[in-house]
Amino acid sequence: MRPKKNPQKDLNKKSGTFFVIGLLLILAMVYTALEWKSFDPINQIDVALNKVDDSIIEDAPIIELKATPPPKPKVLPIEIEIIEDDEPIIETEVIASEVDTDTEIVDPSNFEVIEEPEEVKVIWTTIEEVPIFPGCESAEDKRACFNEMMQKHIRKNFRYPELAQEMGIQGRVNTQFMINNDGTIGAIQKRGPHDVLEKEAVRILSKLPKMTPGKQRGSAVKVSFAIPITFKLE
Template identity: 50%
Template sequence: MEAKKNPKKDLNKSSGVFFAAGMVMVLALTYVALEWKTFYGKEYDVSENIILELVEEVPIIRLEPPPPPPPPPVAPKEIKVVEDDDPIIESFIDLPEPNQATEVAILEDLDFQIVPEEVDVPFILVEDAPVFPGCENASNKRACFNTKMLRHIKKTFRYPEIAQEMGIQGKVHMHFIIQKDGNIGNVQIVRSPDKNLGAEATRIINKLPKMIPGKQRGNAVRVPFSIPITFELQ
């Protein structure tokens, strides 16, 4: 039997289009079926979707009243007097009785010497501040003292080589006393970041020249002085 199909018609030409259209329809029907919702005469409450969660339960604190104070002690009804039969021991100091033959020492005949108490007067409180050499004729001797002190530090300053190699720097706080004779004494390191920097700062202070001592009420006094020396690498 001969085939009756028209050889000019290609039936597979649009098969891909029809297949894609069929798949889209099947997916659409499936989506509608899954999303279809039916209500049975009861209104839907949106608030049912809200889930209440407590992040942290807050404890309830109850303030208890303070306990009442204890009652005062009850005084005894009867007071008993206890007799003390122990004898009282008294001590007497046996002093010689003065008479006309007793010699009385006269204060003027005693050999004694009044030694004034050493009092340190701070630099900012002393009446006449110590005078740095070269500041004798300055109108403000305290300001001249500070200027000369800084010049002395810059002139005698040497950065320790070992501290430079190790990159050590910082401030060394020094304390010393200008004595009654104008010399520098009691040189102390208050605080230092390194022992080599402290040794150099001590050397600088010991190089200070002799000064005119400070005076309080016309008398020479010891005047303590503190100064920081900064070591900074360039």
């Protein structure tokens, strides 16, 4: 007859519990081993081989540099040169021009007063009698004849400067000249795009003939006349 085991003392009954406990202990040991951190020991090493004694430290000396002042300029004594002047002094005699009882009184009627006529200048648009260009003496409208003869004179004497042609210079030169009270051509004023064209315009106007002067209130006067001269390349 086989002996019967006591069920309360059967070890196989709690084997599962012991297995789980053992597994947990092993896992805890493995986790602790993996997470364990170790550090190298910290060694404080003094890299200085020699320590300086604080008692021998001295402050750096302060050196003061003094600039040498520049030498004072030498003051030379003033030399006074004495020149002997033996030339005689010429005294100027001043004659007084004050009036006294012996001064002769001059009669004003003995003087002849010459009145110089005031020079009158009139512009072309307000002159009463315009200057007459040679050839317009018998024309009814002397203004229109004057302008026509001026255009003929410019076309006849016109010459395009070679330098202006080479440089491609063109434009209008505004000119103004004076017809004096004796019929001659006076000062010529000009303004244009280039000095070459201005000189050519002056040359053309300087060849104008002598004219019959213009009149204002029956007296010959100076008359200013303005005309543009156009230079255009074909």
